[in-house]
Amino acid sequence: MICTKITHKITASTRRLIYGYNSRVLHDKALYRSSTEPIIFTRHFCHSMTTLTDTVRYPIGPWVDKGTYSADLVQRLVERISILPEEYQTVADRCSDEDLRRQYRAGSWTVQQLFHHVADTHLMHFMRLKNALSTPEPTIGVIADVNAWAALDEAQTAPIQSSVTMLRGTHQRIAYLAGHLTPDQLDITYFHPPRQRNLSLAQALDIIVWHAEHHLGHIRLAMSL
Structure with missing residues (x-):
């Protein structure tokens, strides 16, 4: 497992992508100015295979078989x-x-x-x-x-x-x-x-x-x- 500190300057339109990152979040800091202005976003991630590229390719994640379908x-x-x-x-x-x-x-x-x-x-x-x-x-x-x-x-x-x-x-x-x-x-x-x-x-x-x-x-x- 690799732990990484990632700092982003993101807009509201891409904020959902960052929050959707499929990893275990250890620390989260963000400076919010408004709902539309850019954010300086810093996170520490512990992750294995998932990357930000994966979250663009799979914005809601890959399909997962539920096993039992009630x-x-x-x-x-x-x-x-x-x-x-x-x-x-x-x-x-x-x-x-x-x-x-x-x-x-x-x-x-x-x-x-x-x-x-x-x-x-x-x-x-x-x-x-x-x-x-x-x-x-x-x-x-x-x-x-x-x-x-x-x-x-x-x-x-x-x-x-x-x-x-x-x-x-x-x-x-x-x-x-x-x-x-x-x-x-x-x-x-x-x-x-x-x-x-x-x-x-x-x-x-x-x-x-x-x-x-x-x-x-x-x-x-x-x-x-």
Whole structure:
């Protein structure tokens, strides 16, 4: 384990990123002047593998399997699935043409590409759920090269509102489907190609929520929200 003293001059827009640093905090000092002015921020961290770069790559942290998915947890996941498109809409309403070209880190997808990626992949999530429910012993999910998709001119130029509308409809369908699944159906598994593992439908719902929040975090970082 490495202990490090880190001093930052950060703005309000990046403050959330620093506080979200995944480490054990031993000491914390900050000089606050206002909610918008920069802060001189000093922390002593004891950390192992996590870095500030990791917190940009994973603004809400990597997905963590909850192990047991109770009925209450599944219900909360369904509620988040229903609400998340409106959070995307709120951010989309604030996007300028300049914002659409912003990146959350060097070499990353742009805000515009992120909106389209989430809409595209969540449609695939929905298809995987339906395939798992309708196909005996499903062995493979829907496969796509998301980087190649993001490189298409369509993904770099199409209006983001089309993807927000698409995401809203997809999430409505997912939430309706998930809200009517039995406990046995939630335990049905299928092979998830990107993660190279079997997932239960309950785990898949969890990943849908995580993935939407994960990329919404990227968009907010890029736009300094």
